[in-house]
Amino acid sequence: MSDSLFVGVDLGGTSIKVGLCNEEGDLLRTYEGPTQASDGADAVLSNIAAYVRELVPPGTEEWEKVVGVGIGIAGFLNIPEGIINFSPNLPFKDVPAKFIMEEKLGKPVKINNDANVAALGEAWGGAGRGVQNCVCYTLGTGVGGGVVLNDRLIEGASGMAGELGHITIVPDLEAIQCGCGRMGCLETVSSATGIIRMAKDAVARGDKTSLALVEGELTAKHVIDAAKEGDEVAVRIVSRAAFYLGKSMAVVALVVNPQRFILGGGVSKAGEYLFSQIREVFRKLTPANATEGVEIVAAELGNNAGVVGAAGLFLRA
């Protein structure tokens, strides 16, 4: 099967992206269309099928080479059974998506959660290419994660492996409540939302900072840019985000000892300014044997990580 092909589906609340990958994890082409979530679950699944057929027309030689279709979705999933129990932006409630899509497409289908799938995409066809053990962080609205060991996505007993954003990392006395209801989660400080929250707190209490002058909605990019320009309040906010990321990696390194940490998502666009701080904390808090040769690098696939990883579910999960 040296020329097998794999289809990946990134199912979002407003659009669906589908992509075709070869066995090496190269993304050959993509197709995108609207989700039309308001039309209900069946309409959404029919759209997926239509876009997949648009990507690779059934009956063609290419279609014959397609081993399966992987789908990445945000929400609570029963991964082995392929059931979408709940999805925050989609009209799904206990929908047997795997079964329905296999009926529609006549190909094997797998589903998995979007953060896992994005991690697998980066590990397989992105910044982890050639490396067997990677841990990925996605620094966006929250902090997502995914663990790939011996080239395989780790799901865990109940699909909670790689939920790195909810590691309790902020010391009790400094902790605030996370959206999940618990205190001191990594994503309270290292997500875009966490960075914006710290900046708004600073502005609200009257700290002397250029962030007070920002017009319109304050973003994580405003804070990072201000930090790079030396605004002391912003510097501390970004350092705090970097510190807890590095500290969490120090723990992860002693559990699974990855060769590479891969950071994606909006906050990771801060680049070397952020990465150099994370690396410094990581090296300081981790035994030397577990830092040796370990790299902390930026994700490469951007918005395509989801389709590539979903396609990879048939080789790597």
Place this chain on the structure above:
Amino acid sequence: MSDSLFVGVDLGGTSIKVGLCNEEGDLLRTYEGPTQASDGADAVLSNIAAYVRELVPPGTEEWEKVVGVGIGIAGFLNIPEGIINFSPNLPFKDVPAKFIMEEKLGKPVKINNDANVAALGEAWGGAGRGVQNCVCYTLGTGVGGGVVLNDRLIEGASGMAGELGHITIVPDLEAIQCGCGRMGCLETVSSATGIIRMAKDAVARGDKTSLALVEGELTAKHVIDAAKEGDEVAVRIVSRAAFYLGKSMAVVALVVNPQRFILGGGVSKAGEYLFSQIREVFRKLTPANATEGVEIVAAELGNNAGVVGAAGLFLRA
């Protein structure tokens, strides 16, 4: 190969235990003899070969069924190459043990570190039997660990996966220095050594405790027994050991989400008194989805975990 057999070797500083396992991880029999470490590396390796031949005589039908010989050793190892770089209690310095033993025995040989191997033994043939994802803690002089996912031992990029004893877990202001030179490692509070240290500190500063009356060398068992009898100082020491164990498991649960945590080693003999405290902390500090169905149980194989896991290296590593 439905009746394949596997030999495991637990290479210790004073004795060498060898054992024969079937594919299910049942330990069929063992043989034990002295290490004779003072005679040098080659004598030790010759002893291993002699004990293996005693266990399964070459030329027999059983010998033909032996797929390979796995060896568990404390120390710094180059696992892929099978080289023992250094071992604290053995006369090994950069010894190509895999190569030498394959020459002596005419069977494939694998080496791995003793904590990983004990974890694999418990996961395969002990308290993790039938469960695909386990994390093991050995609470002895230090705190050892091992991670088994999808039935396979996780080694990590440089063999540091599962080094759970060196997770930084004690908050900065309460942390003391670990034997590894870093501050606040789990094993400073949750190993037998840590428990004894806290007890000695209490006695030395004159805390009112029955531990002050212990004659001879204070042990972790003294502290645990005193705690069970309600000695308040001892109660707090054991609670502290339990708290940080549970807290570390809360992190591990979000990295690899195991179905079962397995606790072995001397301190785990404290039994339900200790386990109930660990479970309470774990459930409090972990998101519900990652605790659902997760068990925290005692190891079952005792001193045989090493030979069983070493034998398992040929199926599970």
